Amino acid sequence: MIIADPGRVLIVDDEPQILKSYTATLKLSGVKQVVAESDSRRTLEHLAGGAVDVVILDLFMPQPNGMELLPELRERFPQVPVVVVTAAYEPERVVECMKLGAFDYLVKPVENERLLTVLRQAFEWKAMMAQVHDLRDHLVQDRLDHPEAFSDLVTRSRKMRSLFQYLEVLARSPQPVLITGESGTGKELVARALHRLVGSPGELVAINVAGLDDAMFSDALFGHKRSAFTGADQPREGLIARAAGGLLFLDEIGDLGELSQVKLLRLLQESEYYPIGADTPRRSEARIVCATNRDLKKLVAAGKFRNDLYYRLNVHHVALPPLRERKEDIPLLLEHFIARTAEGLGTPPPSYPQELLELLATYHFPGNIRELQGMVSDAVARCQGRMISQAPFRAGMTTGHPPAVLATVPAGNDAAAQRLVEEIWGHFPTLREAEDLLVRLALKTANGNQGTAATMLGLKRQTFNVRLKVKKSKGSKIP
Incomplete structure (x- = not known):
């Protein structure tokens, strides 16, 4: 399991072999900053510098022991999760540690996979808490620190400004981002804004995954070694490698095939991948951003999109409003x-x-x-x-799009359409009644502008004017 450069870990344990083992495991898994401390008296000193993100704390040590340190750590540094490690499993002590605020409780000997899983969860929790606080500050102060990053997005909308504030906060997180919205709302422009906010040296690499079968998806993202398959005369670097230190934008993610979904899930979970034909994994250093105009929840319910992948992608969700x-x-x-x-x-x-x-x-x-x-x-x-x-x-504007209210009626469901019409009028309307209502609503919406009302009804202005005169002559209540 790879943990992509999350921050600094402080390990406090009086056993040198444990310190050495944990340090090696963490560094091999991508944690570059590990501080090993055998003297528990220096624990608070390390945290006072403000550079510690997670503490791994042994319970049984010379004074002060872990049970004495834990409540002080949680009181003075509540933003730093503490993972407790002990050589004995005692249910009462587990309960006591959790009540005192421990993030998790591990029993020695701790399997490497278990240690890394808990550590990654602790980093994610800390990042989430920081984002909540940052977002609160942005919204309360109505603050936008980097408006230049959104120069491609032309808007004065309050909804869009709130999204910009959210993007500034989540830019500091390494977690994937899911951008949803109808076609034409500017999802790729949002991805480009996020790339500017991150400020990383890597490039933004975009690919539309709709229509890619599993082989094409794997080759495009992961690349291949020479002779990996027939026709692979030269090695190919995948888009993940090309986006190293930058952002990989996967558009139309809702159309991704089932096998490709499994591979994407593994990439997100492990931060590593295998080029086609390779026996050793490569580490991914690209931020993943996905976009879709489809309802992923409905796809999950229909069995067309993996539930675990959806929740992995949906850590940060940016929902763009339609125009x-x-x-x-x-x-x-x-x-x-x-x-x-x-x-x-x-x-x-x-x-x-x-x-x-x-x-x-x-x-x-x-x-x-x-x-x-x-x-x-x-x-x-x-x-x-x-x-x-x-x-x-x-x-x-006169290309024949259905009214929004009727668009909610499934195609071919005449009974539902009839119920909707009768609900509006209280009975099944005559053509004259229906036409009179549409004309009145069009004129009201257009603030009395007959040319605009005619466009809304799909008529030429001259034709609309003639109908108005006829209706008024027949006593219709048309303004």
Whole structure:
């Protein structure tokens, strides 16, 4: 088991052979900073320097013994987990140690695997507590320490700012990050921001794993040795090695095959991997970040995604809101994409009518920011004067997406659709009743702008105006 450079461990034990054995085990497993102390009187001195992350404490030592040290350690250094080790298993003493705040209790002789498992859990607990405190401070003070890291993410949304604060905190953790959100919400941009926050010298390496079979996945991530399989004339370095000291971004993780899921789980648990054809493992030094637009909980329930892998990935979860939940960003994004598209075309950025913002505010953007970017790019490219036309936007908004309320009804479930319709009206409506309601709602949502309301209903403005006149002449309650 590899523990990726977690911090400093203090081992306090009066037996030199134990100190030597534990130190060797930890260093071979990736713990670079190990302090071995045989004099228990110096324990507090080591912790007073603030550089100790976990203590491994023997109970039976010359004064002060472990039972005397434990409560003082927990009182003065509550952020440092203490793993108690003793030569005798006594249930009463175990209970007493746990009540005094011990993180865990191990009985000698301690198997290396057991020691490393407990130690890794202690490091994870300490990191989690530090993140909770940091996040609390960020939110209470509304603090953002590195706003430049988020320069690619154009926003004024309070939700997005909270996510940025969370990203600043989790950047200090070595644990994997899971980014979820609908297509077009900017998941890869978030991964790039995280890479900047980490500030490591390694590069960001991205791969879309959707459609990769197990052989392709293994070769892409782990690489292979020469002659590992037919056609392997040269050795190949995998993406994990390429991302050493940096960040490996696995997109569309929800589409990963079952065998590949097992290999990814082992990589996350052990921090090591085998290149294809290799007999010895290589250590992974890449931070793993995964992204998906699918609901992993539903995939787990359906047996299509491993439960243990889900919880291993979900240590830090960044859920990006869709554009329809952050519409205050539309004006900023509109101006940003206009300027960027015009720069690419080598033309001055055109202006836009105020009515365009009102039009965009009524749209639900199923394709999110990527859809808005496409609309803007098309409109700027078509622009012949100093102001872009609303026509390309209207065309993009009338492609026939179902209303959000009806989208919750399973396809083909006519009975559910009928119940929903009757719940709205109290009876099965006539076509006139349904049309009148839709027209009233469209006009209300568009703040009375008939052109915008027409776009929402998928009609040309002239056609909509004619229908309004006909409805009013027949006594319909249309404003």
